[in-house]
Amino acid sequence: xxxxxxxxxxxxxxxxxxxxxxxxxxxxxxxxxxxxxxxxxxxxxxxxxxxxxxxxxxxxxxxxxxxxxxxxxxxxxxxxxxxxxxxxxxxxxxxxxxxxxxxxxxxxxxxxxxxxxxxxxxxxxxxxxxxxxxxxxxxxxxxxxxxxxxxxxxxxxxxxxxxxx
Amino acid sequence: xxxxxxxxxxxxxxxxxxxxxxxxxxxxxxxxxxxxxxxxxxxxxxxxxxxxxxxxxxxxxxxxxxxxxxxxxxxxxxxxxxxxxxxxxxxxxxxxxxxxxxxxxxxxxxxxxxxxxxxxxxxxxxxxxxxxxxxxxxxxxxxxxxxxxxxxxxxxxxxxxxxxx
Amino acid sequence: xxxxxxxxxxxxxxxxxxxxxxxxxxxxxxxxxxxxxxxxxxxxxxxxxxxxxxxxxxxxxxxxxxxxxxxxxxxxxxxxxxxxxxxxxxxxxxxxxxxxxxxxxxxxxxxxxxxxxxxxxxxxxxxxxxxxxxxxxxxxxxxxxxxxxxxxxxxxxxxxxxxxx
Amino acid sequence: xxxxxxxxxxxxxxxxxxxxxxxxxxxxxxxxxxxxxxxxxxxxxxxxxxxxxxxxxxxxxxxxxxxxxxxxxxxxxxxxxxxxxxxxxxxxxxxxxxxxxxxxxxxxxxxxxxxxxxxxxxxxxxxxxxxxxxxxxxxxxxxxxxxxxxxxxxxxxxxxxxxxx
Amino acid sequence: xxxxxxxxxxxxxxxxxxxxxxxxxxxxxxxxxxxxxxxxxxxxxxxxxxxxxxxxxxxxxxxxxxxxxxxxxxxxxxxxxxxxxxxxxxxxxxxxxxxxxxxxxxxxxxxxxxxxxxxxxxxxxxxxxxxxxxxxxxxxxxxxxxxxxxxxxxxxxxxxxxxxx
Amino acid sequence: xxxxxxxxxxxxxxxxxxxxxxxxxxxxxxxxxxxxxxxxxxxxxxxxxxxxxxxxxxxxxxxxxxxxxxxxxxxxxxxxxxxxxxxxxxxxxxxxxxxxxxxxxxxxxxxxxxxxxxxxxxxxxxxxxxxxxxxxxxxxxxxxxxxxxxxxxxxxxxxxxxxxx
Numbered sequence: 001x002x003x004x005x006x007x008x009x010x011x012x013x014x015x016x017x018x019x020x021x022x023x024x025x026x027x028x029x030x031x032x033x034x035x036x037x038x039x040x041x042x043x044x045x046x047x048x049x050x051x052x053x054x055x056x057x058x059x060x061x062x063x064x065x066x067x068x069x070x071x072x073x074x075x076x077x078x079x080x081x082x083x084x085x086x087x088x089x090x091x092x093x094x095x096x097x098x099x100x101x102x103x104x105x106x107x108x109x110x111x112x113x114x115x116x117x118x119x120x121x122x123x124x125x126x127x128x129x130x131x132x133x134x135x136x137x138x139x140x141x142x143x144x145x146x147x148x149x150x151x152x153x154x155x156x157x158x159x160x161x162x163x164x165x
Numbered sequence: 166x167x168x169x170x171x172x173x174x175x176x177x178x179x180x181x182x183x184x185x186x187x188x189x190x191x192x193x194x195x196x197x198x199x200x201x202x203x204x205x206x207x208x209x210x211x212x213x214x215x216x217x218x219x220x221x222x223x224x225x226x227x228x229x230x231x232x233x234x235x236x237x238x239x240x241x242x243x244x245x246x247x248x249x250x251x252x253x254x255x256x257x258x259x260x261x262x263x264x265x266x267x268x269x270x271x272x273x274x275x276x277x278x279x280x281x282x283x284x285x286x287x288x289x290x291x292x293x294x295x296x297x298x299x300x301x302x303x304x305x306x307x308x309x310x311x312x313x314x315x316x317x318x319x320x321x322x323x324x325x326x327x328x329x330x
Numbered sequence: 331x332x333x334x335x336x337x338x339x340x341x342x343x344x345x346x347x348x349x350x351x352x353x354x355x356x357x358x359x360x361x362x363x364x365x366x367x368x369x370x371x372x373x374x375x376x377x378x379x380x381x382x383x384x385x386x387x388x389x390x391x392x393x394x395x396x397x398x399x400x401x402x403x404x405x406x407x408x409x410x411x412x413x414x415x416x417x418x419x420x421x422x423x424x425x426x427x428x429x430x431x432x433x434x435x436x437x438x439x440x441x442x443x444x445x446x447x448x449x450x451x452x453x454x455x456x457x458x459x460x461x462x463x464x465x466x467x468x469x470x471x472x473x474x475x476x477x478x479x480x481x482x483x484x485x486x487x488x489x490x491x492x493x494x495x
Numbered sequence: 496x497x498x499x500x501x502x503x504x505x506x507x508x509x510x511x512x513x514x515x516x517x518x519x520x521x522x523x524x525x526x527x528x529x530x531x532x533x534x535x536x537x538x539x540x541x542x543x544x545x546x547x548x549x550x551x552x553x554x555x556x557x558x559x560x561x562x563x564x565x566x567x568x569x570x571x572x573x574x575x576x577x578x579x580x581x582x583x584x585x586x587x588x589x590x591x592x593x594x595x596x597x598x599x600x601x602x603x604x605x606x607x608x609x610x611x612x613x614x615x616x617x618x619x620x621x622x623x624x625x626x627x628x629x630x631x632x633x634x635x636x637x638x639x640x641x642x643x644x645x646x647x648x649x650x651x652x653x654x655x656x657x658x659x660x
Numbered sequence: 661x662x663x664x665x666x667x668x669x670x671x672x673x674x675x676x677x678x679x680x681x682x683x684x685x686x687x688x689x690x691x692x693x694x695x696x697x698x699x700x701x702x703x704x705x706x707x708x709x710x711x712x713x714x715x716x717x718x719x720x721x722x723x724x725x726x727x728x729x730x731x732x733x734x735x736x737x738x739x740x741x742x743x744x745x746x747x748x749x750x751x752x753x754x755x756x757x758x759x760x761x762x763x764x765x766x767x768x769x770x771x772x773x774x775x776x777x778x779x780x781x782x783x784x785x786x787x788x789x790x791x792x793x794x795x796x797x798x799x800x801x802x803x804x805x806x807x808x809x810x811x812x813x814x815x816x817x818x819x820x821x822x823x824x825x
Numbered sequence: 826x827x828x829x830x831x832x833x834x835x836x837x838x839x840x841x842x843x844x845x846x847x848x849x850x851x852x853x854x855x856x857x858x859x860x861x862x863x864x865x866x867x868x869x870x871x872x873x874x875x876x877x878x879x880x881x882x883x884x885x886x887x888x889x890x891x892x893x894x895x896x897x898x899x900x901x902x903x904x905x906x907x908x909x910x911x912x913x914x915x916x917x918x919x920x921x922x923x924x925x926x927x928x929x930x931x932x933x934x935x936x937x938x939x940x941x942x943x944x945x946x947x948x949x950x951x952x953x954x955x956x957x958x959x960x961x962x963x964x965x966x967x968x969x970x971x972x973x974x975x976x977x978x979x980x981x982x983x984x985x986x987x988x989x990x
Contacts, residue, residue, distance in 0.1 A: 007211055009296075010221075017583045083740070088677045124241075181884070186910045488633050513746055669885075674875065731900075784948075787948060790940075793832065798983050805967040
C-alpha cells in the first residue's frame with residue numbers, strides 16, 4: 001500500500017468521504033496537544049497582573065478551548081462526531097520569549113481518536129487570547145501547535161519524538 | 166491610560182464583557198492572516214500528487230477555512246457577530262521545510278474588525294490538513310500563525326513589521 | 331465573458347471563495363421557492379386528520395423550515411451570512427398524486443440575495459415531513475423544488491417561466 | 496393499531512415529542528438516498544469543464560453534503576442525535592435532461608436509523624450545486640429525492656420498489 | 661472531603677475543566693424538570709383561544725424546548741455531549757395567577773445525567789412563550805424553574821422534597 | 826384590533842411566521858433583564874469562597890451568558906437574527922434567601938428589539954450556575970426572570986412597574 005492510499009479520507013476515485021469506522025473496536029482514547037502564543041513582554045505582564053485580581057484572560061480562553069472540543073466535528077469537515085468524556089486545558093505564562101503555553105488533554109471512549117479535539121482546543125484557546133489582547137498587541141503569533149501524545153485505538157500509543165519540529 | 170485599562174474586554178471590575186461598539190462608525194474592514202503547517206517531505210508529496218488527480222486535501226481545507234470565518238463569533242467568546250462580505254483562502258505548498266502555507270483575506274462592512282475571522286480561517290484550514298494527513302504523519306506542527314495586515318476602523322491600517330515573530 | 335467565468339464562486343485559479351459583495355448596494359431582497367413531497371394517499375389522510383385535532387405534522391415542519399433559513403449560511407459553504415427580516419412558509423395538502431406542497435417567502439435588506447434561504451426552507455420543511463411520516467411510508471419522494479421568483483439586487487426581478495422543469 | 500397511532504412523533508394528546516428509543520437494541524444501521532438537480536445543458540457543461548481543471552463545484556457540494564449529515568438532528572426537530580461512523584457521497588453528471596445525480600450512504604451503530612441523515616446529505620448537496628451555479632441558471636430544479644434502501648433496526652431491510660414515485 | 665472539593669468542575673488549581681466521566685458505568689438516566697411563566701390574564705386567554713383554532717403558541721414552544729435539549733452541551737460550557745434517547749415536553753395553562761406550566765422529561769443511556777437537558781428544555785420553552793407574547797405583555801416573568809426528579813447514575817434517585825424553594 | 830390579532834407571530838390563518846420587520850427603521854435598541862437562582866446557604870458560601878481564590882463559578886457563568894446572546898435566534902424559533910453591538914452580564918451573591926442575582930444588558934442597532942437576547946443571557950447564566958453546583962445542591966431553583974427595561978424601536982421605552990410579578 002502506497003502512502004497515497006493511506007490518505008484514507010478519500011475513496012479510490014479521490015473523492016472526500018467520512019471514513020467508515022463502524023468495524024473498529026470501542027476503546028478508551030486520549031490525546032494531548034500543545035501550542036503557544038508569543039507576545040510582547042508588556043502584553044504578558046498585562047495578562048499576568050489581570051490574573052491576580054481582575055481581567056481573567058486565561059480563564060476565558062480556557063472555557064473557549066473546552067467548548068471548542070465539543071464542536072470539532074462541525075469545524076473539520078471529515079471528522080467523526082464523538083462523545084468526549086473529559087477535557088482539561090492548562091494555560092501557563094512563560095518567558096524568553098514572553099508567551100502563553102497551552103496544553104490540552106481530551107478523553108473519549110469511541111471508535112476514532114481525539115487528536116483533532118485536542119488540537120482544536122489548543123488553537124481556539126490561543127485565538128481567544130489573541131482576541132482579548134489584540135487591542136494592545138496585534139503582532140502576537142502562534143507556534144509549535146502539535147500533538148504530544150495519543151493513546152488507544154488500533155495504532156496504539158504515539159509520542160512526539162525529541163527531533164519533531 | 167495604562168495598558169491594563171486597554172484590555173477592554175473587561176469592565177472596571179475585571180469582569181468579561183462584549184465591548185459596546187454601537188457608537189463606532191460602520192467602515193469597510195479587511196484583514197489578512199497567514200500561518201503554516203510543517204510536515205514530512207513524504208506527506209507533502211502525497212498532498213501534491215493528490216492535487217493533480219485525486220484526493221484534494223487543499224480543496225477540502227479551503228472550504229473548511231471559509232466556513233470557519235462565518236462561525237468565529239461562536240468560537241471566540243467575546244467576539245462580535247458580523248456579516249462578512251468576502252473571504253479568500255490560499256493554500257500553497259512550500260519546501261525546506263516541507264509545508265503548506267495558508268493565507269486568508271476577510272472583508273466586511275461593520276463596526277468592528279475582522280482580524281479574528283482571518284486568523285480563525287487560517288487555524289481551521291491548517292487543522293483540516295492535519296486531520297486529513299494524520300494517518301501518515303502525526304508529527305506535523307503549525308507555526309507562524311499571525312496577522313499580516315488590517316485596514317479600516319478607528320485604528321486604521323496596521324501591518325506586520327519585519328521584526329515580528 | 332464566458333459562462334465559465336460567471337461561476338463566480340471560484341477565483342481565476344479555480345479555487346473556491348466567498349465572493350466579495352462589499353461593493354454592492356444594500357437593497358430589499360425577496361425570494362419565493364416551492365417544492366413538494368409525494369406520498370401514499372393513506373399517509374396524506376393521516377396528516378390531514380392530524381391537523382384537525384392532534385398530531386400537527388405541518389406545524390412542526392413549518393417551524394423547522396423557518397429555523398433553517400437562519401442557518402443557511404452554515405449549511406451552504408460559500409453562502410454569505412445575512413440578516414433576514416421576514417419568513418413565511420405555507421404547507422398545503424394536494425391530491426393526484428397525494429402530496430404536501432411547500433411555499434416559502436424570505437425577505438432581507440442586504441448586499442446579496444435570499445434565494446438559498448427560500449430553497450433551504452422548502453427542503454428542510456419537506457425533510458421534516460418525511461421524518462415524521464417515515465414510520466408509515468418510506469417511499470415518499472420530494473420533487474419540483476425550485477425558485478419561483480426573486481426581487482432586488484443588481485439582476486433585479488426573475489420569475490420562473492412556464493417551460494421551466 | 497390505526498395508521499394515525501403509528502405517527503409516533505406525537506403522544507396520545509397529539510403533542511410532538513422525541514420518541515423514546517432507549518429500549519431499542521443498538522444495531523448497525525445504514526441508509527442510501529438519492530436525488531438530482533436538473534439544469535440547462537450549458538450549466539452542466541460549465542460544471543463538467545470545471546471538474547477537469549478548475550472550479551470544482553462537485554467537490555464543494557460533496558463536502559457540504561457530508562457535513563450536513565452531522566447536523567441533521569439540529570435541522571429536523573424530532574430527530575435523535577446519533578454518532579455516524581461513515582458517510583460517502585457521490586455526485587455524477589447525467590444527460591437527457593442535463594443534471595447532477597447525488598447518491599449518499601450513511602452508516603451508524605445506534606438505536607435509531609439514519610434515513611434522515613442520508614436524505615439531508617442529498618438535499619444539502621443539491622442545494623450547494625444550486626448556490627454555486629445560480630448566477631448562470633436560476634431555473635434549476637431538484638427532484639426524485641428519496642430513500643433507496645435502509646438496513647438495520649427492528650424493521651430491518653427496506654428497499655425502494657420499482658413502482659415508487 | 662469539603663463541599664468546596666465537591667465543586668468538581670474545577671481542578672485542584674481552581675481551573676475549570678470538563679470532568680472525566682470515562683470510568684463511570686453507562687446506565688439509563690432520566691430527569692424531570694418544571695417551571696412556569698406568569699402573565700396577565702388577558703395574555704393567557706389569548707394563548708388559550710389560539711390553541712383552539714389558530715396561533716399555536718404552545719406548539720411552537722414545545723418544539724423549541726425539545727430542540728434545545730439537543731444543544732444543551734453547546735450552551736452550558738462544561739456539560740458533556742450525550743445522545744438523548746427521548747424527550748417529552750408538556751405545557752399547561754393554569755390560573756391564579758394566570759400562567760403556563762412547563763414539564764420536561766429527558767432520557768438517555770450514558771455516563772452522565774440529563775438534569776441540564778431537562779432544565780434547558782423548560783427554560784427555552786418558557787422563553788419561546790415570552791417571545792411570542794411579548795408584543796402584548798412585556799411584564800411576564802418566569803419562576804419555580806427547577807429539577808423535580810432524576811434517576812440513574814451513581815447517585816441514583818433524587819426527588820425534590822416538599823420544602824424545596 | 827383585538828389582542829389576538831396582536832400575537833403577530835402568526836398570520837391570518839394562525840400559522841407561525843417570522844414577522845417581516847423590513848419596513849421598520851434601524852434604531853439603537855437596548856434591553857435589561859434580571860433573574861436569580863436560589864440555593865442552600867452552604868452552596869452560596871462555596872461559590873463565594875471560590876471567587877476569592879479558585880473555582881470561578883461566576884466567571885464561567887458570565888461567559889456562557891454572553892455567548893448565549895449570540896445564539897438566541899437559533900434557540901427561539903421565530904426570533905430574528907441580529908448583530909449585537911454590546912453585552913454586559915453581572916452576577917451578584919445575595920442573602921435571605923441565599924442566591925445569585927443575574928443582570929444582563931444587551932445593545933444593538935437594528936430593526937427589532939433585544940429583549941429575548943437579554944432574557945436568554947440571564948437564563949443561560951443561571952443554568953450554568955446550576956450545572957456547576959448541582960453535585961452539591963440539586964434543589965436550587967430559578968425565579969424572577971423577567972425584563973426590567975427596554976429602549977428603542979417604535980414602542981420606545983418600557984420599564985417594569987412596581988407591581989410586576
